[in-house]
Amino acid sequence: MNLVRDHASRAWASQGAGFPPVPAGLLDQSHGLCMRGDIVNDVLYIGLTIVVFAALFLLLKGVERFER
Amino acid sequence: MSSAAAGWLQAGLLIVALAVCYVPVGNYMARIFTSEKHWRVERGLYKIIGVDPAADQKWSSYLRSMLAFSLVSVLFLYGMERLQHYLLLSLGMANVPPALAWNTAASFVTNTNWQNYSGESTMGYLVQMGGLAVQNFLSAGVGIVVAIAMVRGFVRSRTDKLGNFWVDLTRITIRYLIPLSIVGGLILAASGVIDNFSSYHTVTTLSGAHQTIVGGPVASQEVIKDAGNNGGGFFNANSSHPFESPNPFTNWFEIFLLLLTAFALPRTFGKMVKDNRQGFALLAVMVIIWAAAVGGISFFEAQGAGTATHLAHGAMEGVETRFGRPGCSLFAASTTVTSTGSVDCFHDSLTPFGGGIALFDIALGEIAPGGVGAGLYGILVLAMVTVFVAGLMVGRTPEYLGKKIRPTEMKYAALYFLTLPTVILTAAGLSLGLKNWPSPTTSPLSSILNPGPHGLTEIMYAFASMANNNGSAFAGLTTNTVWYNTIGGIVMLLGRFAPEIFALGLAGSLARQARVPASEGTLDTRKPLFVGMLVAVILILVGLTYFPALALGPFAEGLH
Numbered sequence: 001m002n003l004v005r006d007h008a009s010r011a012w013a014s015q016g017a018g019f020p021p022v023p024a025g026l027l028d029q030s031h032g033l034c035m036r037g038d039i040v041n042d043v044l045y046i047g048l049t050i051v052v053f054a055a056l057f058l059l060l061k062g063v064e065r066f067e068r
Numbered sequence: 069m070s071s072a073a074a075g076w077l078q079a080g081l082l083i084v085a086l087a088v089c090y091v092p093v094g095n096y097m098a099r100i101f102t103s104e105k106h107w108r109v110e111r112g113l114y115k116i117i118g119v120d121p122a123a124d125q126k127w128s129s130y131l132r133s134m135l136a137f138s139l140v141s142v143l144f145l146y147g148m149e150r151l152q153h154y155l156l157l158s159l160g161m162a163n164v165p166p167a168l169a170w171n172t173a174a175s176f177v178t179n180t181n182w183q184n185y186s187g188e189s190t191m192g193y194l195v196q197m198g199g200l201a202v203q204n205f206l207s208a209g210v211g212i213v214v215a216i217a218m219v220r221g222f223v224r225s226r227t228d229k230l231g232n233f234w235v236d237l238t239r240i241t242i243r244y245l246i247p248l249s250i251v252g253g254l255i256l257a258a259s260g261v262i263d264n265f266s267s268y269h270t271v272t273t274l275s276g277a278h279q280t281i282v283g284g285p286v287a288s289q290e291v292i293k294d295a296g297n298n299g300g301g302f303f304n305a306n307s308s309h310p311f312e313s314p315n316p317f318t319n320w321f322e323i324f325l326l327l328l329t330a331f332a333l334p335r336t337f338g339k340m341v342k343d344n345r346q347g348f349a350l351l352a353v354m355v356i357i358w359a360a361a362v363g364g365i366s367f368f369e370a371q372g373a374g375t376a377t378h379l380a381h382g383a384m385e386g387v388e389t390r391f392g393r394p395g396c397s398l399f400a401a402s403t404t405v406t407s408t409g410s411v412d413c414f415h416d417s418l419t420p421f422g423g424g425i426a427l428f429d430i431a432l433g434e435i436a437p438g439g440v441g442a443g444l445y446g447i448l449v450l451a452m453v454t455v456f457v458a459g460l461m462v463g464r465t466p467e468y469l470g471k472k473i474r475p476t477e478m479k480y481a482a483l484y485f486l487t488l489p490t491v492i493l494t495a496a497g498l499s500l501g502l503k504n505w506p507s508p509t510t511s512p513l514s515s516i517l518n519p520g521p522h523g524l525t526e527i528m529y530a531f532a533s534m535a536n537n538n539g540s541a542f543a544g545l546t547t548n549t550v551w552y553n554t555i556g557g558i559v560m561l562l563g564r565f566a567p568e569i570f571a572l573g574l575a576g577s578l579a580r581q582a583r584v585p586a587s588e589g590t591l592d593t594r595k596p597l598f599v600g601m602l603v604a605v606i607l608i609l610v611g612l613t614y615f616p617a618l619a620l621g622p623f624a625e626g627l628h
Contacts, residue, residue: 038166049142056569059566
């Protein structure tokens with residue numbers, strides 16, 4: 001049976017690393033820190049982190065009190 | 069060789085390899101935590117961070133150190149993701165959006181590795197290596213040291229000191245996790261897992277289409293992903309991606325890595341309490357539940373239903389054909405009974421009962437063998453519940469390893485056990501209940517891509533996976549939304565740290581007690597009777613807690 005593929009030619013050709021590797025939609029969102037909405041969100045999420053850990057520290061304090 | 073024979077061979081070799089490693093790895097970890105000597109590099113680190121390695125901490129100070137360390141880790145990782153576009157090796161990737169960056173930071177610090185993103189299109193190499201992989205080491209280390217602090221609660225008497233968090237974390241990272249990762253990484257690289265810094269290449273295929281070929285330092289991070297029970301894939305397809313796991317050997321080796329430490333820790337426990345048979349008893353419970361999970365998922369995946377399934381000799385949808393159905397079943401069971409969460413096939417495509425077992429495994433609370441460390445302290449809490457129940461049933465004195473199980477200890481155990489169902493069911497209930505908020509098309513309910521019981525399973529699985537720090541996704545649920553990123557991050561943080569507070573509170577309470585000698589009325593916790601009772605207590609507690617959700621989800625779908 002004859003093979004369809006021509007072995008003399010390369011199976012695939014690389015476009016190189018310069019070809020955009022990442023979906024354009026994602027790259028287009030860059031420089032997020034320049035956007036005002038993102039800064040507000042950063043403050044909110046950093047605040048949320050502190051609130052959750054504060055709740056955990058309070059829980060720990062409550063357990064210490066229960067221990068006494 | 070038939071598919072079934074290959075499956076048996078893989079499982080058999082896995083059991084042999086884990087059995088061979090049980091004693092040396094377990095003993096080595098016990099030596100790490102009992103040795104008086106500090107290595108030179110460790111002393112240097114203590115000097116830099118200003119820690120006195122000789123100072124033991126009270127259980128609450130130990131916890132404060134752990135929580136403070138984790139808080140800083142979340143903020144640091146969040147910052148790295150938000151600034152990734154400006155960092156080296158970013159590959160031109162955008163800064164990660166705030167909600168996704170926060171979810172990912174909480175996820176990796178809690179050893180969950182739930183991923184609402186595709187690694188290859190969202191994270192640059194520096195964030196993967198210097199942010200996510202660093203947390204793969206540290207979060208695994210935190211889990212192990214909390215378990216060791218709990219074991220010290222049994223070992224020590226008339227004290228409230230449980231060791232030094234900074235010394236324990238430094239030692240387990242430098243003496244165990246890093247060397248293990250170097251050896252494992254070399255084995256993976258030699259077996260064909262890629263490890264490079266090359267940029268992505270776009271090629272033209274035979275059909276003329278463009279395809280992107282990704283690169284990355286994968287082998288060096290794949291190893292800790294599995295060995296640390298983390299599970300976050302370098303690529304979206306996780307361990308079914310040919311660059312993460314190129315052949316059946318790497319698939320087997322990754323399963324071995326994700327079970328190695330968790331199964332060796334009972335030996336460490338036995339060694340530290342100076343009674344290896346206590347470790348064997350816990351190991352027996354873990355092996356029974358793991359074997360049942362592997363057998364159950366394998367059975368249902370082999371059965372399937374319908375002409376296509378029978379022609380393919382099993383349910384092949386979502387299964388990576390290089391590994392086959394047995395490789396998928398073994399991986400799925402092992403990744404869900406530990407807190408790993410990496411996958412080599414897609415759990416959403418498991419048969420209803422196969423997926424139901426995966427969900428049940430996660431709901432067990434990752435105790436058989438569980439996450440590195442988290443599994444050991446989880447099963448120790450349940451062992452105490454079992455001793456207490458045995459005491460009520462047959463009039464035995466409720467004591468475990470020479471420590472009395474009093475109302476105080478039972479309160480800690482109850483709080484520990486109730487935390488996870490509360491977090492999981494509340495988050496799942498809210499997501500199901502918010503039908504029209506903020507709008508019918510963007511509500512949490514609209515994220516469910518499958519209607520009916522399968523959709524319920526998807527949402528239950530997601531929150532059980534997040535709260536139990538597993539991280540595997542059932543898929544079929546659009547979770548990269550503000551709601552799921554935010555509530556998911558909260559669920560992961562509470563699911564990880566709140567039980568640890570109760571576990572260490574319990575350890576502190578045990579450490580303050582004097583040891584009581586075993587008497588006629590003491591239940592021998594090294595015997596098969598105790599092993600059977602502990603298995604029953606685990607199954608009954610989890611079964612009763614999650615039965616309604618399991619009945620309405622996978623059972624209803626499977627029996628339909």
